[in-house]
Structures are given as C-alpha cells and as structure tokens.
Amino acid sequence: xxxxxxxxxxxxxxxxxxxxxxxxxxxxxxxxxxxxxxxxxxxxxxxxxxxxxxxxxxxxxxxxxxxxxxxxxxxxxxxxxxxxxxxxxxxxxxxxxxxxxxxxxxxxxxxxxxxxxxxxxxxxxxxxxxxxxxxxxxxxxxxxxxxxxxxxxxxxxxxxxxxxxxxxxxxxxxxxxxxxxxxxxxxxxxxxxxxxxxxxxxxxxxxxxxxxx
Numbered sequence: 001x002x003x004x005x006x007x008x009x010x011x012x013x014x015x016x017x018x019x020x021x022x023x024x025x026x027x028x029x030x031x032x033x034x035x036x037x038x039x040x041x042x043x044x045x046x047x048x049x050x051x052x053x054x055x056x057x058x059x060x061x062x063x064x065x066x067x068x069x070x071x072x073x074x075x076x077x078x079x080x081x082x083x084x085x086x087x088x089x090x091x092x093x094x095x096x097x098x099x100x101x102x103x104x105x106x107x108x109x110x111x112x113x114x115x116x117x118x119x120x121x122x123x124x125x126x127x128x129x130x131x132x133x134x135x136x137x138x139x140x141x142x143x144x145x146x147x148x149x150x151x152x153x154x155x156x157x158x159x160x161x162x163x164x165x166x167x168x169x170x171x172x173x174x175x176x177x178x179x180x181x182x183x184x185x186x187x188x189x190x191x192x193x194x195x196x197x198x199x200x201x202x203x204x205x206x207x208x209x210x211x212x213x
Contacts, residue, residue, distance in 0.1 A: 001036050008047065016044060017052040021070075034070055041073050075099045083131060090132040093119070109135070 008016065024033045037053075044051045053074070071077060077096040082089045093110050095103040109120045109131040123135045130138050 001040060004040060005043065008044070008049065013049060015050040015052065018054070020054040020056045022056045037070050038073060041070070085132065086134050088132050092131065
C-alpha cells in the first residue's frame with residue numbers, strides 16, 4: 001500500500017488500474033486484503049483518481065459477488081463473461097450496478113478488434129438475445145426477409161397502379177359511351193317528335209281536303 005501511495009504521488013496519474021485484485025488473496029488473509037484495498041480505494045477517491053479494478057472469478061462461482069468482498073465500495077460494477085453457444089465462445093458485458101447513474105439492464109456483446117473494443121447493438125431473436133454467428137445469421141435472415149417484403153410491396157404497388165390506370169381507361173371509355181348513347185337518344189327523340197308533327201300536319205291537310213269536297 002505504501003508503495004502504491006509513493007507511485008501515485010510520483011506519477012500523479014489520472015487513472016489507476018489493478019489487474020487483477022484477486023491475485024492479492026495469495027499474499028495475505030482475506031480480511032487483510034479487504035482492509036488494504038479499502039484504504040487504497042479511499043486514497044484514490046480522495047486524490048480524484050479514477051480507479052479500475054479487475055477480479056477473476058472461476059467457473060461455478062457467483063459473478064454477482066466479489067471474492068475479496070469490496071463490491072460495495074465500487075461506484076460502477078461491470079460483469080464480463082463468456083457465453084458458449086453454437087460451438088463458439090462470445091464475450092458479453094453488462095452493468096451490474098452504477099451508483100447514481102441510470103444504466104441498461106441488457107447484456108451487450110463486445111468484440112476485440114484492431115481498433116479496440118467494440119460494443120455490438122443488442123439483437124433480440126425469437127425469445128433470446130443472439131450473439132456471435134447466431135446474431136449474424138439472424139441479421140442476414142431478417143435483412144433478406146425485409147428485402148423480400150420490400151420487393152413484394154413494390155410489386156403490389158406497381159400492380160395497383162396498373163389496375164388503377166386500366167380502370168381509369170375503362171371509366172373514360174364508359175363515359176364516352178354514355179355520351180354517345182345520350183346523343184343517339186336525343187336524336188331518336190327529335191326524329192320521333194318530327195315524325196309526329198309531320199303526321200299531325202298530314203292528318204290536318206287531309207281533313208281540310210275532305211271538307212272542301
């Protein structure tokens with residue numbers, strides 16, 4: 001602890017990382033290690049230094065509990081775990097707690113790339129959060145289905161537009177036919193009226209001719 005204090009005063013860092021603190025369990029009793037880490041955390045907080053502590057947890061142990069018993073002193077607690085699915089191991093990260101800050105309760109897959117750590121967007125499949133190749137497969141499947149739906153919608157829109165144009169053409173033809181029928185009807189009625197008038201005139205002339213005899 002004294003050596004750490006000396007190094008901090010010498011280098012005046014903005015952040016300090018201890019990786020992993022569980023190794024300290026091999027150099028002393030649990031109570032002694034906890035007391036030393038507690039004093040170290042208080043010292044770093046008082047100096048305004050951001051501290052990062054990692055803790056290795058073996059298989060079968062509860063990840064929600066720190067083996068050195070200092071979880072209550074941490075402002076933010078991140079859990080990193082491996083998930084074995086589909087013959088591969090994928091890295092997951094989630095925030096177990098973050099004092100005084102809102103945080104998501106979702107697990108996020110992260111990748112170690114040449115550009116550093118990259119968090120992947122949460123991808124929820126049928127009833128589960130998908131990671132690794134399962135996520136890529138589901139993303140490709142959903143993309144293909146979305147594209148197929150888009151193609152089907154475009155084809156349906158085109159068919160509707162064609163049907164609309166056809167109906168408009170038919171409607172225009174029907175309106176033209178109605179106009180012609182109306183003209184023919186008017187012509188027929190006029191001819192009938194003229195024939196009637198002519199017949200009446202003929203009958204009048206015939207009657208006058210008989211009276212003259």
